[in-house]
Amino acid sequence: MTAPRRGQRSYTLIMVPHASDGDVVAVRLPITWLQVGAVLLVSLWIGILIFINAYFDMAGRMEELSHLRAVNRQQREQVARLTEEARRLAGDLEALAELERQVRAAMGEVAPAGEQQPEVRAAVRAGAPAGDDWTMFAAGATAGDPALADLQAVAATLRELRQALPGQREGLERVNAALVEELARRDAVPSIWPVRGLVTSRYGWRWGRFHNGVDIAAPRGTPIRAAAPGRVVFSGWDGAFGNTVIIDHGYGYRTLYAHNSRNAVQVGDQVGRGQVIGYVGSTGRSTGPHVHYEVLVNGRNVNPWDFLPRR
Numbered sequence: 001m002t003a004p005r006r007g008q009r010s011y012t013l014i015m016v017p018h019a020s021d022g023d024v025v026a027v028r029l030p031i032t033w034l035q036v037g038a039v040l041l042v043s044l045w046i047g048i049l050i051f052i053n054a055y056f057d058m059a060g061r062m063e064e065l066s067h068l069r070a071v072n073r074q075q076r077e078q079v080a081r082l083t084e085e086a087r088r089l090a091g092d093l094e095a096l097a098e099l100e101r102q103v104r105a106a107m108g109e110v111a112p113a114g115e116q117q118p119e120v121r122a123a124v125r126a127g128a129p130a131g132d133d134w135t136m137f138a139a140g141a142t143a144g145d146p147a148l149a150d151l152q153a154v155a156a157t158l159r160e161l162r163q164a165l166p167g168q169r170e171g172l173e174r175v176n177a178a179l180v181e182e183l184a185r186r187d188a189v190p191s192i193w194p195v196r197g198l199v200t201s202r203y204g205w206r207w208g209r210f211h212n213g214v215d216i217a218a219p220r221g222t223p224i225r226a227a228a229p230g231r232v233v234f235s236g237w238d239g240a241f242g243n244t245v246i247i248d249h250g251y252g253y254r255t256l257y258a259h260n261s262r263n264a265v266q267v268g269d270q271v272g273r274g275q276v277i278g279y280v281g282s283t284g285r286s287t288g289p290h291v292h293y294e295v296l297v298n299g300r301n302v303n304p305w306d307f308l309p310r311r
Contacts, residue, residue: 188249190227190307192273194257194293195280197222203303212301213256213294214308220261220289222280225273227255227295227307232269232277241292242283247271256294259286 009031016024197218201211230249238244241258245265248254261281271277282289295304 185251187273188228188230188251188253190249190253190255190295190304191309192225192227193308194224194227194255195222195291197280197290200290203301203305213258213292214304215290215292217288217290218280220280220282222289223276224257224260224278224280224291226271226275226277227273227293228253229272230255230270232265232267232271235263235266235269238284240285242286243278243281244284245277247277252298254296256292256296258292258294259283259290261289 011029011031011034012026014024014026193216195216195218197216199214200217201215203214204211224245226247228247228249230247230253232245233248233254234244234246236244238258241256243260243263244256244258245260245263246254246256257278259281260278260283263278265271265277280289280291293304295302295307
């Protein structure tokens with residue numbers, strides 16, 4: 001070992017053996033060696049700390065990347081599902097609009113059902129989550145993220161669909177109310193023969209006086225059927241008419257059935273079209289078994305022949 005230079009500080013490391021016959025070893029360590037060793041140890045420790053920190057940082061980034069990939073996949077799946085739902089919804093809206101047009105056309109009305117169609121047709125191109133769904137999924141995306149752009153486009157589309165729905169619904173409700181009213185009005189119109197038989201006397205003047213109905217001859221006891229649904233407002237004896245039934249069908253329509261052998265309904269009964277309400281007879285002033293059948297519209301007699309289907 002070389003002797004240290006004059007003035008150079010050093011430390012001596014003495015190693016004493018446990019055995020009594022062992023040699024004592026003395027090692028002289030210059031101070032510069034110890035300083036270099038200390039620097040190396042500190043550098044090594046700092047390097048280890050940097051490595052550990054980089055490792056955990058990388059692990060965190062990998063976990064975050066995996067999470068972002070899962071969120072992105074979930075967003076894209078949601079966009080695809082909601083897009084398909086939006087397309088179905090838009091298709092349903094167009095089908096409803098077409099149905100409304102057809103119904104209005106059948107009712108003889110001009111169809112304004114196409115007012116929402118531009119929005120609906122534009123909406124077919126995309127779809128979007130609504131309300132909380134949009135908030136939840138948008139929260140997982142960042143500005144410039146393609147998934148966010150997809151969600152925004154889909155959200156805008158469904159907003160258009162939601163704006164179109166109230167108008168479409170109101171239009172259909174109006175059409176439905178008008179259709180129900182029209183069907184009820186048409187249903188109130190007398191449309192079947194009360195009995196099948198020979199018309200022996202028509203509506204109009206005969207023997208110097210006006211005949212307000214048609215006489216249909218049929219065998220005694222033949223069932224007499226209501227010409228339309230309605231409510232029985234009279235059932236009883238009516239002078240020259242004998243046993244008589246009067247039915248109010250609504251919308252101003254009434255029918256009268258007279259000379260019955262007996263009546264099968266009472267005042268207040270609700271009857272359907274074709275329901276038996278009495279039986280053919282010759283009561284009152286009559287020359288033989290038949291039904292005297294009248295149709296009244298808003299209280300005035302009209303020609304029943306106009307309401308009887310041709311055989």
